[in-house]
Amino acid sequence: MTFWLELIAGGLITGGIYAVVAMGLNLQYGLMRVMNISHGEFLMVGAYLTWLAHTTLGASPLLSLPFVMIVLFVVGLGVYWACFRPVMKTAARTAAPVEVIEARSLLVGFGLMFFVQNAAYLAFGADLRGYSYLAEPLQLGGMRLSANRLVVFGFALAASLALLAMLRWTLVGKAVRAMMQSPTGAQLLGIDTRILHPAVFGLGLAFAGAAGALLSMVYEISPSMGEPYTVTALIVITLGGLGSAAGCLLGGLLLGLIEAFGMHLTSPSLKMLLSYAVLILVLLARPKGLFSR
Amino acid sequence: MRRIPVVYPAGATIALACMPWLLPDFYLSLLLTCLMYAGLAVSWAMFCGATNYLSLATAAFFGIGAYVTAWGFQALGYFPAVLLGGLAAAAFAALVGAAVLHLRGAYFAVITFGLGELVRHAITYYEKTWMHTVGRIIAEAPESTTVYFTVLVLALAAVAAAVAVRDSRLGLALRGIGQDEGRAQTLGVNTRKAKIAAFALSAFFAGALGAAMAVRWTYIDPPTVFNPFIGFQTVLIAMVGGAHTIVGPLVSSIVFSVLTEFLRLQFPYVFLIVLGTLLIVLVLYLPGGFASLFDKRFFRTSDAK
Numbered sequence: 215m216t217f218w219l220e221l222i223a224g225g226l227i228t229g230g231i232y233a234v235v236a237m238g239l240n241l242q243y244g245l246m247r248v249m250n251i252s253h254g255e256f257l258m259v260g261a262y263l264t265w266l267a268h269t270t271l272g273a274s275p276l277l278s279l280p281f282v283m284i285v286l287f288v289v290g291l292g293v294y295w296a297c298f299r300p301v302m303k304t305a306a307r308t309a310a311p312v313e314v315i316e317a318r319s320l321l322v323g324f325g326l327m328f329f330v331q332n333a334a335y336l337a338f339g340a341d342l343r344g345y346s347y348l349a350e351p352l353q354l355g356g357m358r359l360s361a362n363r364l365v366v367f368g369f370a371l372a373a374s375l376a377l378l379a380m381l382r383w384t385l386v387g388k389a390v391r392a393m394m395q396s397p398t399g400a401q402l403l404g405i406d407t408r409i410l411h412p413a414v415f416g417l418g419l420a421f422a423g424a425a426g427a428l429l430s431m432v433y434e435i436s437p438s439m440g441e442p443y444t445v446t447a448l449i450v451i452t453l454g455g456l457g458s459a460a461g462c463l464l465g466g467l468l469l470g471l472i473e474a475f476g477m478h479l480t481s482p483s484l485k486m487l488l489s490y491a492v493l494i495l496v497l498l499a500r501p502k503g504l505f506s507r
Numbered sequence: 508m509r510r511i512p513v514v515y516p517a518g519a520t521i522a523l524a525c526m527p528w529l530l531p532d533f534y535l536s537l538l539l540t541c542l543m544y545a546g547l548a549v550s551w552a553m554f555c556g557a558t559n560y561l562s563l564a565t566a567a568f569f570g571i572g573a574y575v576t577a578w579g580f581q582a583l584g585y586f587p588a589v590l591l592g593g594l595a596a597a598a599f600a601a602l603v604g605a606a607v608l609h610l611r612g613a614y615f616a617v618i619t620f621g622l623g624e625l626v627r628h629a630i631t632y633y634e635k636t637w638m639h640t641v642g643r644i645i646a647e648a649p650e651s652t653t654v655y656f657t658v659l660v661l662a663l664a665a666v667a668a669a670v671a672v673r674d675s676r677l678g679l680a681l682r683g684i685g686q687d688e689g690r691a692q693t694l695g696v697n698t699r700k701a702k703i704a705a706f707a708l709s710a711f712f713a714g715a716l717g718a719a720m721a722v723r724w725t726y727i728d729p730p731t732v733f734n735p736f737i738g739f740q741t742v743l744i745a746m747v748g749g750a751h752t753i754v755g756p757l758v759s760s761i762v763f764s765v766l767t768e769f770l771r772l773q774f775p776y777v778f779l780i781v782l783g784t785l786l787i788v789l790v791l792y793l794p795g796g797f798a799s800l801f802d803k804r805f806f807r808t809s810d811a812k
Contacts, residue, residue, distance in 0.1 A: 487625060
């Protein structure tokens, strides 16, 4: 019994991180059709920033989390201005703007992925890095879980819920949702894409950075750590439905559970196969996401 | 559409066929890489350039072909293995295409990107569980001139197929799909059939090239042959050259292979940083590839794209 509880807890913890990773990407894709395939690379940047702050300044990873988010938000503004704003601008003049934005932003994303990943290799080398933080195990209702994983789960859940609350109740959130429903209608009501697009892109990267900072507390980090998370984020978005933040949270937790149980019942080396099988099944059976009505 | 006089391709073919006797080994192997990427990029553009789909499955097809050689080389011989590698990749593409070709845009790209990883993990798992080894050794490779001529024939066949498809009803259907799939359907095109056929055809060449090149590595394991870099490089070459043309990918495959050969080994990280930057700059400022420069200057009347 305890074993199964531990399995469920492990799945939920992984799933919580998946949800945070996916949420930033989902926001960007849902709002402006920018499929930023280098999302995981910025997660890696967040992880390295946290690691640097911890090893050189001795800063607590939890304290540096907000700073990492702010840094990545600013980086996001810069990346949007340099790379994605021109895509949006030129695409608006073509016959099928949405398709053009999707295709070109995907290629730009690949370019960014090469750039950021290899810049990190140059700066930090290919070695695995890590630090130990709150690694002692905790007893919780008979389950043994390490403290850092619980903290990570708590923060992941809090970040996801904060984003959900922001989208639901604040004016900015309402503007974002309006823009997702009808870009033209929202613009007619005076919502300015020139401010909202960069802000949301930056917010997406800030969430990627937060996920990276959280991951660095639990796992070892390397410049190529980001790629698998990008793919996982895409699977979560597909599960939860495009542009749906709540679906993203549920989808992330669900994928974490599926992976945990699937790996236990078959074999750990089948993790990727399992994720892809889920992705393809969902795309074939419910292409709009599991929770769509 | 612009016609190139038959003299140029015929001359190029004869020149390329003479190379094994003219060039030292190092340059011959560089030329082999050029030919491989030319074949891959042209066959990629055959489907993706016309339909505006972004397929990242090249690495999967290439790896499948290479694994067919690894498994069947000893039993079948080289040429049947190459043919079988192409057919296996084409069959795989048709199967997968039937399932995912109704998706467009980012979804399609991501799924096809995952395909390579999926096949790679499946083969690794299979080898680990049932064969108890990962990877295999190719004991007696055919002579390098045999490999060279095989790859040359495949690359030429890919170009010939691209020309044939472009001039056929299938090519017309594919371009129709690229511009507006709904409209193509309304006009009576069976878009599903056309897409699957072209996807499988382009996969055939990627698979056959993988099977032909596999003997160049003496040791084959999943990470080598399912290297996503092969897929990225192919897409990049085709996009940089101009995916809606045939000459564009051919020319840029030469440029890229030479650059890769000389820079990648010496400055691996800087090379990829430059490659990434180049990709971004190109997409932003020259989305039609370098071929679009020439379109504008010399061929204003060519069909707009």
